[in-house]
Amino acid sequence: MSSYCQVLFPLPVFQTFLYRLPPELTGKVQPGSRVIAPLGTRKLGGYVLEIKELTREPEFKVKEIISCPQDSFRLPEVILKFALELSGRSLTAPGLLLEMAEPPASRVKPRLRLFITEKGLQELVSGRMKGRRGQILSLLVERQLSPVYIKRKLKLREINSYLRSLSQEGLLEIREKITRKKTFRMAASDNFRQLVLPVRPDGLPGVGQPLLARLEAGQGGNFLLTGSLDRRQDFLRKITDYSAGRYGFVLILVPDIQRLEKWRLLEKEFGSRAASWHSQLPDKVRENVWSQVLSGRTRIIFGTRSALFLPVQPISLIVVDEEHDDLHFQADGPAFDTREAARIRARLENSLLIFSSSCPRISQYHRHLQAGTLLDLGRPEFVPRLNFYDKDIARLLKKELREEISSCLGAGGNVFFLVNRKGYAGYLFCPSCGYVARCPQCRIALNLKAKGGELSCSYCGRETPALEECPVCRLKLRPGRVRGSQYLKEQLQAAFPNQPVEVLEEGVGEKAAEKSLKRIRSGKSPLVIGTEYALRRLPLNHFSCLVLVNPESSLNRPDFRASEKTVALTSSALELLRNEEGSGVAVVTAGPPPEAIVQAMSGDFPGFYQREIEYRRLLNYPPFSYLLEVGLDGRSLRSSGRSSRLLLEQLDRDFPGLELLGPKVSRKTWRKEQREVRLMVRLSSETQVEALLSYLRKFRMEKPAAHLWVRLWQ
Numbered sequence: 001m002s003s004y005c006q007v008l009f010p011l012p013v014f015q016t017f018l019y020r021l022p023p024e025l026t027g028k029v030q031p032g033s034r035v036i037a038p039l040g041t042r043k044l045g046g047y048v049l050e051i052k053e054l055t056r057e058p059e060f061k062v063k064e065i066i067s068c069p070q071d072s073f074r075l076p077e078v079i080l081k082f083a084l085e086l087s088g089r090s091l092t093a094p095g096l097l098l099e100m101a102e103p104p105a106s107r108v109k110p111r112l113r114l115f116i117t118e119k120g121l122q123e124l125v126s127g128r129m130k131g132r133r134g135q136i137l138s139l140l141v142e143r144q145l146s147p148v149y150i151k152r153k154l155k156l157r158e159i160n161s162y163l164r165s166l167s168q169e170g171l172l173e174i175r176e177k178i179t180r181k182k183t184f185r186m187a188a189s190d191n192f193r194q195l196v197l198p199v200r201p202d203g204l205p206g207v208g209q210p211l212l213a214r215l216e217a218g219q220g221g222n223f224l225l226t227g228s229l230d231r232r233q234d235f236l237r238k239i240t241d242y243s244a245g246r247y248g249f250v251l252i253l254v255p256d257i258q259r260l261e262k263w264r265l266l267e268k269e270f271g272s273r274a275a276s277w278h279s280q281l282p283d284k285v286r287e288n289v290w291s292q293v294l295s296g297r298t299r300i301i302f303g304t305r306s307a308l309f310l311p312v313q314p315i316s317l318i319v320v321d322e323e324h325d326d327l328h329f330q331a332d333g334p335a336f337d338t339r340e341a342a343r344i345r346a347r348l349e350n351s352l353l354i355f356s357s358s359c360p361r362i363s364q365y366h367r368h369l370q371a372g373t374l375l376d377l378g379r380p381e382f383v384p385r386l387n388f389y390d391k392d393i394a395r396l397l398k399k400e401l402r403e404e405i406s407s408c409l410g411a412g413g414n415v416f417f418l419v420n421r422k423g424y425a426g427y428l429f430c431p432s433c434g435y436v437a438r439c440p441q442c443r444i445a446l447n448l449k450a451k452g453g454e455l456s457c458s459y460c461g462r463e464t465p466a467l468e469e470c471p472v473c474r475l476k477l478r479p480g481r482v483r484g485s486q487y488l489k490e491q492l493q494a495a496f497p498n499q500p501v502e503v504l505e506e507g508v509g510e511k512a513a514e515k516s517l518k519r520i521r522s523g524k525s526p527l528v529i530g531t532e533y534a535l536r537r538l539p540l541n542h543f544s545c546l547v548l549v550n551p552e553s554s555l556n557r558p559d560f561r562a563s564e565k566t567v568a569l570t571s572s573a574l575e576l577l578r579n580e581e582g583s584g585v586a587v588v589t590a591g592p593p594p595e596a597i598v599q600a601m602s603g604d605f606p607g608f609y610q611r612e613i614e615y616r617r618l619l620n621y622p623p624f625s626y627l628l629e630v631g632l633d634g635r636s637l638r639s640s641g642r643s644s645r646l647l648l649e650q651l652d653r654d655f656p657g658l659e660l661l662g663p664k665v666s667r668k669t670w671r672k673e674q675r676e677v678r679l680m681v682r683l684s685s686e687t688q689v690e691a692l693l694s695y696l697r698k699f700r701m702e703k704p705a706a707h708l709w710v711r712l713w714q
Contacts, residue, residue, distance in 0.1 A: 002020060002021075002053075002054055002057070003020070003021040003026050003051060003052070003053055004018055004019065004020055004021060004051070004052045004053075004054055004058075004062065005018075005019055005021055005029060005035075005048045005049075005050065005051045005052070005065065006018060006048070006049045006050040006051075006052070007019055007035060007037055007046040007047065007048055007049065007065075008046055008047050008049050008094055008095040008098060009039060009044050009045075009046040009095045010044075010045075010046070010095045010096055010098065010099035011044075011093065011095055011096070012093045012096060012704065013093055013095070013701075013704065014087070014093055014094070014697065014700070014701050015701070016049055016050075017037070017039065017046075018058070018062055019035075019037050019062065019063055019064060019065045020062045020063070020064045020065070021051070021064075021065055022064050022065060025065055025067075025068055028068055029048055029051065029065070029068050030048065030051070030074060031048055031049060031050060031051060031077060031080060032047060032048065032074045032075035032076060032077065032079070032080055033047070033048045033068055033072065033074050034046070034047055034048075034068070034069060034072045034073065034074070034075075034102075035047075035048055035065050035066075035067070035068045036065070036066045036067045036068070036069070037063070037065050037066055038063050038066060043066060046095065047075060047080070047095075047098050049080060049084075073102075073103050073311075075098065075101055075311050076311050076313060078313065078348050078349065079098070079101050079309065079311050080098070081348055082097075082308075082309075082341075082344060082345050082348055083097040083098045083101070083309075085344050085348075086336055086340070086341050086344055088693065088694075088697065089336070089340055089344070089693065089712075090334075090335055090336035090337065090340070090341075090709075090710065091335070091693070091696055091697055091700055091708060091709065091710050092334045092335050092336055092709075093334075096334045097309070097334050097336075098309075099334075100306050100309040100334065101309040101310070101311050103287075103290060104283065104286040104287050104290050111146065112146060112147055112174060112175070113144045113145070113146060113174075113175050114140055114144060114145050114146070114147065114150070114163070114172055114173070114174060114175075115140065115144050115172060115173045115174075115175065116137055116140040116141060116171070116172050116173075117170055117171060117172060117173055119169075119170050119171055120137050120140075120166070120170070120171030120172050121137075121141070123137070123171060124137045124138065124141070129171075132154065132156070132162055133162060133165075133166060133171075135154055136150055136154070136162060136163075136166065136172075137166070137171060137172065139153065139154075140172060147159055147160075147163060200212055200242070201238040201239070201241065201242045202238075203238065204235070204238050204239065205235065205377060207375040207376065207377070208235060208238075208239060208375065210223075211223065211239055211352060211354075211375075212239075212242070214352060215242070215243055215246075215247055215316060215317075215352065218247075218350070219350070220346055220347065220349070220350040220351050220352055220353070221352060221353070221373065222343065222346070222353045222354075222355070222368075222373060223352070223353070223354050223355070223368065223373045223374075223375055224323075224354075224355045224356075224357075224360055224364055224365065224368035224373060224374050224375065225354050225355065225356040225357075225375045225377070226356075226357060226358060226360060226365075226374070226375070226376050226377065226605065227358065227376060227377025227378055227379075227380075228358060228377070228379070228380035228603075229262070229358060229540070229575050230380075231377040231378070231380075232321075232356050232358070232377060233262075233263075233266060235375075235377060236252070236319055236354070236356065237266055237269070239317065239354075240252070240270075240300060240317065240319075241270070243316045243317040243352070244273065244299040244300050244316070244317075245299075246316075247314070247316035247317075248299070248313070248314035248315055248316030248317075248351070249293075249299050249300075249301065249310075249312050249313075249314070249315045249316065250299060250300045250301070250315075250316060250317045250318075250319070251301050251303070251307050251308065251310075251315060251317070251318045251319065251342075252300070252301070252302045252303075252319040252321060253303060253304065253305065253307060253308070253318070253319065253320050253321065253338055253342060254302070254303070254304060254321050254322065255304075255321075255322055255325040255326075255327035255328050255338075255536075256304060256327050256536060257278050257279075257280055257304060258536045258537050259321070259322065259536060260276055260278070260302055260303075260304075261539070262321075262540060263302050263321075266302075267300075267302055270300050272292075272297065272298065273297075273298060273299055273300055274298065274299075274300035274301070274302065275289045275292060275293065275298045275300075275301060275302070276289070276301075276302050276303060277289060277293075277301050277302070277303035277304075277306065277307045277310065278303050278304045278306065278307075279304070279306060293310060293312060294311070294312060304338075305328070305330070305336075305338040305341065308338070308341050308342060308345050313349070314349060314351070315345070315346075315349045315351045316351050316352065317351060317352045317353075317354070318342050318345065318346050318351060318352070318353045318354070319353075319354045319356055320338060320339055320342050320353070320354070320355050320356065321356045321357070322356070322357055323339055323355040323356060323357045323360055323361065323364060324357045324359055324360050324361050324364075324564070324568045325568075329711055331631060331633075331709045331711075335709040337711065337712070339355070340712070354375075355368075357568075358571045358575075358605070359564075359567050359568040359571045359600075359605055361561075361564060362561075362564050362609060362612050362613060362616060362622075362623070363616075363622045363623035363713065363714060365605075365609055366609075366613060366623045367623060379603040379604070380603055382579045383602070383603075384546075384574070384577055384583045384584055384585050385582075385583065385584035385585070386584070386585050386587070386601055387404075387584065387585070387586050387587070388586075388587045388589065388593050389401070389586060389587070389588045389589070390588075390589050390590065390591055390592065390593075391588070393488065393491065393549055393550075393588050394491050396588060397491050397492065397494075397495040398495070401547065401586060401588075402495055404545065404584070404586065405495075405496070405527075405545065406496075408544050408545045408584075409496075409499065409526055409527075411544070411582070412523075413526070413543070413544025413545060413582075414520075414523065414525075414526035414527070414528065414542070414543050414544060414545075415526065415527055415528070415543060415544070415545040415546075415547060416528045416529075416530065416534075416538070416543045416545070416546050416547070416573075416576055417488055417492075417527075417528065417529045417530070417547045417549055418530060418531075418534075418535075418546070418547070418548050418549065418551070418569075418573050419485050419488055419529060419530070419531055419549045419550075420531065420549075420550065420551070420553050420554050427445050427446065427447065427448050427479070427556045428446070428448055428455065428466060428467060428477045428478070428479060429477065429478060429556070430470035430472065430473060430475060430477055430478070431475075431478055431590070431591060432470070432473050432475050433470065433472050433473045433475075434591060434592070434594075435470050435471070435472045435473075435477075436556050437455055437466075437467060437477070439457040439462055441457075441462065441661075444457065444557075444558045444559060444560055444562070445556035445557065445558055445562070446464070446558070447558055448466060448479055454466060455467075457558065485503055485505050485529050485530075485531065486503075488529055488549060489501050489503055489529055492527055492529070496527065499526060499527050500519070500524065500525045500526075500527070501525070501527045501528075501529065502516045502519060502520055502525040502527070502528045502529070503516075503528075503529045503530070504516055504517075504528065504529070504530040504531070504533060504534035504537065504538070505529075505530060505531045505533050505534065506531065506533045513537065517537060517538070520538065520539075520542075521539060521542075528543075532569060532572075535569070535572045535573060535576070538576055539576075540575050540576060541575075541576070541577070541578050541579060542576055542578070543576050543577055543578065543583075544577075544578055544582065544583055544584075545583070545584050545585075545586070546573060546574070546576065546577050546583075546584075546585045546586070547585075547586045547588065548570065548573065548585070548586070548587045548588065549588050550588060550589060550590060551566060551569075551570060551587065551589070551597055552566075552589050552590065552591075552593070552594050552597060553590075554566045554569065555594060555596060555597075560616075560619070560621045560627075563596050563608075563612055563615075564612065566596060566597070566600070567596055567599070567600040567605070567608055570597065570600035570601065571600060571603075574601075585601065587601065595611065596608060596611075596612075620682070622713045622714055623714065625682055625683065625684055626682070626683040626684070626685075626686070626688070626689050626712065626713070626714050627680055627681070627682055627683075627712070627713040627714075628680065628681045628683060628689065628692060628693075628710060628711070628712050628713075629678060629679075629680050629710065629711040629712075629713075630647070630678065630679050630680075630681065630696065630708065630709075630710055631676050631677070631678045631708070631709045631710075631711075632644050632647065632676060632677050632678075632706055632707065632708050633676030633677070633707050633709075640676055640677045641677060643677075643703060643706040643708075644677040644679070646703070647699060648660075648679070650699065651681075651695075654695065655692070655695075658681060659681065659682040659683075660679060660680070660681055661679065661680040661681070661682065686714075689712065689714075693710065696708065696710060
């Protein structure tokens, strides 16, 4: 009987690889151990998924494990299960997910050192070595050096070719110096429930009592927390302090790194018990945080989605903040949805999971309302002064808004203008009755193309000639266009020539954005224009006046969640306003303000939900159905199109009657050379979702060159 093990490598493949365990490693290698194994001509590090004892030798040739680094970090079983289950839901290779759980730096780190040989010294003295090769050998005469030092000293773009040729000729020698790192050890999994005191946190609202009862009973469960940001943070501060001090680790997840600023004060309040975890931490800070967390000294982690792969136990509480934000799903890197991943990890750990948002997704709100797990902290107490204008922004800046902004600037305040887009976007609408041209099948607003004047649907691709008259009141339709940020900047500079104007939007670059933010925080730039990009970066409670420019235009986005996104965007903008007397909001619309905008400004999310849920029910959108978005992207439209055609043919053959929306070609804005093909599938049950995901996983394994990702709305 021989021992074998299944190994997962951090590669974009779904299969595991079988290896024989040599006798000296039998008993030392366990599931979760990191091993070095041959794969083709390479030697790669991977994680052991399973160990088997076989009585018969396999019919094919099996290679042996090369080594298992002494005292290497071993992943707990829950991380292996987590990666495998998340892989099945996201169609991401499990090895790429396990890579996110690796220590920030390997314990054995090789450092290269270069030595000149006797032959190299003779060649240098003879004068035959000239150019870059001679300069490299000259630097090595006095002492040994690293390749990085020589590269910087000589300002070389590429040094490997020089070192390779000099080494092959025997003129220099390359040696490895091994630096050993401290071994990471995980805290005991049962050390949290040894000193449990029956003292509940003071001042916790009554809606939080079910959470405390579940924590004390060691039971998990999912909850949705709604309310203003201040109330939610105060609630989570108390429940986090209680949970981390008695029952285990606490993870507080945000959509992206910039959102961690909202939690910075709370992190400082917890002191050494709390830390941040994300991909942009410096190496030394990352190693220090890792050591603090795994030792159990730090139990509260504020971070992005990678924090879910921290191999710590037990986890008593997971919080997904701003659960409505689309940035919780990322198609680049290991593609998965943070909300789905948090649900899986919480179930495996039997821990509490709290989704937190002032404007949650309609589907999420509906499910928790029906299940009785909705924790509503109430509307905000502060209601700012609110004015609606139905004139063009250029005319308003000459009179009404000009006076209001001048008064605000004179009192030492500052103003933020929220716009929807950088440029222009077109759709057809009726200025009299508010009719908007929509797709008859998908019921989303049709895009008005600049060339040709056709109307097109972003979901199913349907194209129709543009209408001239409103089908309701027979008046002439007008093209609705969004005034962009550059247009508004020109108008502000003309109205306030002595005031600097900052613009925060996509494409400005991180360095330029940081410089703008410094000027904004210091008060040097009191007039700020921004898109949704700016809302993630601007400081909270900073502005005295907020101007929303044509917020109703986002209601006509080609998306069934257009209203939901508009309300969430408006709510995020209100968080930038100071909670003090005199703060005001001006809403500039092209006509009467839509009901959704009024409800967003007043904080009436339950009222908005009642109207929106009937719209979803009527058109069979989530939560009354499942929408699975499938994306295939590649370096060219040809390769993406080829994969999508093959997938559509197979789906039509194996799933007759499947309701498909699309395909549609789109371009990734951050990668102009890369195009992707997207299609949507409407499903009626979880069983159909599981069957289709399994089918797509098989397609992905058979076509490894096709980069396929999925996203589920339910």
